[in-house]
Each structure stands twice: as C-alpha cells, then as structure tokens.
Amino acid sequence: MAHAQHSLLEQLSTNSSPYHDPLTRLDWEALDINAYWLPPEAISLYGTREYDELPEATRIRLSQYEFMGFIHAGIWLEAIFIERLAKNLRHTQSAAELAYYLHEIREEAGHSLMFLKLMERSGLRLPSVWRNRPRMADFLGRHAPINTTLFWLAVTVGEEVPDKLNRFVRTQGETVVDPVIRQMCTLHVIDEARHIAHARSALDASLLRTRNWQKKLLTPIVNRLIRQFVQTFYLPTVDVYELAGLNRGRVWRELARHNPARQAFILKCLNPSLNQLRRHGFAVKDPVL
Numbered sequence: 659m660a661h662a663q664h665s666l667l668e669q670l671s672t673n674s675s676p677y678h679d680p681l682t683r684l685d686w687e688a689l690d691i692n693a694y695w696l697p698p699e700a701i702s703l704y705g706t707r708e709y710d711e712l713p714e715a716t717r718i719r720l721s722q723y724e725f726m727g728f729i730h731a732g733i734w735l736e737a738i739f740i741e742r743l744a745k746n747l748r749h750t751q752s753a754a755e756l757a758y759y760l761h762e763i764r765e766e767a768g769h770s771l772m773f774l775k776l777m778e779r780s781g782l783r784l785p786s787v788w789r790n791r792p793r794m795a796d797f798l799g800r801h802a803p804i805n806t807t808l809f810w811l812a813v814t815v816g817e818e819v820p821d822k823l824n825r826f827v828r829t830q831g832e833t834v835v836d837p838v839i840r841q842m843c844t845l846h847v848i849d850e851a852r853h854i855a856h857a858r859s860a861l862d863a864s865l866l867r868t869r870n871w872q873k874k875l876l877t878p879i880v881n882r883l884i885r886q887f888v889q890t891f892y893l894p895t896v897d898v899y900e901l902a903g904l905n906r907g908r909v910w911r912e913l914a915r916h917n918p919a920r921q922a923f924i925l926k927c928l929n930p931s932l933n934q935l936r937r938h939g940f941a942v943k944d945p946v947l
C-alpha cells in the first residue's frame with residue numbers, strides 16, 4: 659500500500675477514537691414530533707402550487723415521513739457497506755487497514771441503530787426497509803470486485819448522494835428543523851466525511867490504473883448508479899405521501915418527479931460530486947428523477 663494511503667488510514671482511525679455513540683449522545687427525550695424534520699426547501703413537493711395549498715400540519719407530517727423514507731434507505735445502504743467491509747476484513751494488508759475498516763463498521767452500525775431508535779421513539783415508520791431497492795445499485799454494492807475502479811465509484815456515489823442531504827439539513831435547518839434531527843444529521847456528516855475521504859483516496863489510487871477506454875465503458879454504469887441512488891434518496895415512495903395524509907400517493911409522487919424545483923434542488927446538492935466525476939474523465943449526465 660502506498661505510503662500516503664497508509665498515513666491517511668492511520669489519521670482517520672485516530673479521528674475515529676474516541677467513539678461517539680449516537681444512541682447515547684442524542685437527547686431522545688427532546689425529540690419533537692410537531693416540528694419539521696426537513697427544511698421546507700428539501701421537501702419533494704416544495705415549489706409546487708399544490709404544496710403551497712397544503713395546511714402547515716400536513717407539510718410538517720410530510721417532512722417527517724420523507725425523512726423516515728430517507729433513513730429507511732440509509733439502513734439498506736449501510737447494511738451493504740457493513741457487509742462489504744466485514745467480508746473484506748480478511749483481505750486487509752496491514753493493521754492500519756484492518757483498524758480503519760473496523761472503525762467504519764462500528765460507525766455505520768451506530769448510524770443504523772440511531773435510525774432504528776428514531777423509528778421507535780417517534781412511532782413513525784414505513785412498511786419495510788428492504789422492499790423495492792434499486793437492483794443494480796444493490797447488486798454492484800454487494801458484488802462489485804473489491805478494489806476495482808467500479809467498486810470505489812459505487813462507494814463514493816453511494817456515500818455522497820445521501821450525505822449531501824444530511825449536509826443541507828445541517829446547514830439550512832437551523833430555524834425550522836427539530837434540533838434532535840439536525841444533531842443526528844450533524845453526527846452523520848462528521849463520520850461520513852472520514853468515510854468519503856477514504857473512498858475518494860482509494861478511487862484516486864484506482865484511477866491511476868484506469869485507461870480512458872475503461873472510463874468510457876464505465877460511464878453508462880456510473881450514470882445508472884447515480885440515477886438509482888438519487889431516486890432512492892430524493893424521490894419518496896408512494897407510502898410516504900399516503901402515510902403523511904396525502905391520498906393517492908402515486909399522483910403526489912408523479913408531481914414530485916416532475917417538479918422543476920425538486921430537480922434544481924437535487925442538482926444544487928449534487929453538482930460538486932458530479933463535477934468531480936467529470937474532472938476524473940467520466941462524462942456523467944445530470945440525473946433525472
């Protein structure tokens with residue numbers, strides 16, 4: 659392993675200790691189920707006439723269920739990360755690499771446990787965590803050969819797409835979003851910054867061995883991956899709308915899918931990641947819902 663990567667792993671592991679357990683760090687007693695859980699601009703229907711006409715109580719409920727949909731998808735994705743990291747333990751080349759992977763497993767487990775706790779405390783939940791997951795992202799996440807460019811592309815895209823929404827809640831939610839939810843997003847962003855630093859550095863190393871024709875071949879797969887992750891994390895499922903009290907969820911979901919403000923919001927969140935991939939030589943398209 660290159661020297662630079664080795665010292666990055668050691669630095670990240672140092673920053674991961676002491677471990678901060680989100681289950682004990684968050685003030686669950688203070689959770690407010692009458693507050694927004696997403697800033698209004700991050701709600702899928704924001705910007706439409708129909709949204710403006712909704713009573714405030716419905717908008718708040720919708721923000722809560724959309725956040726629940728977001729964390730349900732998070733449990734699915736983190737299960738994939740944990741599965742891959744655990745399988746790769748036996749292939750690690752050094753104690754530094756082994757330690758780093760173990761830190762990342764512990765942190766992802768902490769995130770998913772905090773999601774479960776939120777479901778339990780609030781009583782809000784969706785029918786299933788595992789249903790309707792995007793097939794290609796699920797398959798590549800679980801089976802792409804370790805340490806290939808494709809593998810690290812899938813990891814970086816999978817980490818950055820939801821991270822951007824956490825960052826938005828953290829920075830734009832000061833006035834309206836329930837402080838417990840904001841704190842949750844903050845804890846997640848802090849851990850995720852290390853995971854992303856590691857994934858990006860592994861991707862950079864892998865790209866040194868990737869030829870231009872290989873990048874061309876990978877580009878359509880990357881585009882599909884981005885689209886699947888974006889749909890999973892930014893386009894709520896039909897049950898989200900119905901549980902929030904909006905009947906005929908299918909109609910509301912289509913409204914969100916064709917909402918120009920939603921499209922603009924997604925691009926604003928994801929442009930830095932998309933541009934980074936473009937600089938790496940992948941001709942990625944703007945994702946559409």
Ligand SMILES: [Fe+2]
Binds near residue numbers: 736765766769846850
């Ligand atoms: Fe996480």
Ligand SMILES: [Fe+2]
Binds near residue numbers: 766
């Ligand atoms: Fe992560």
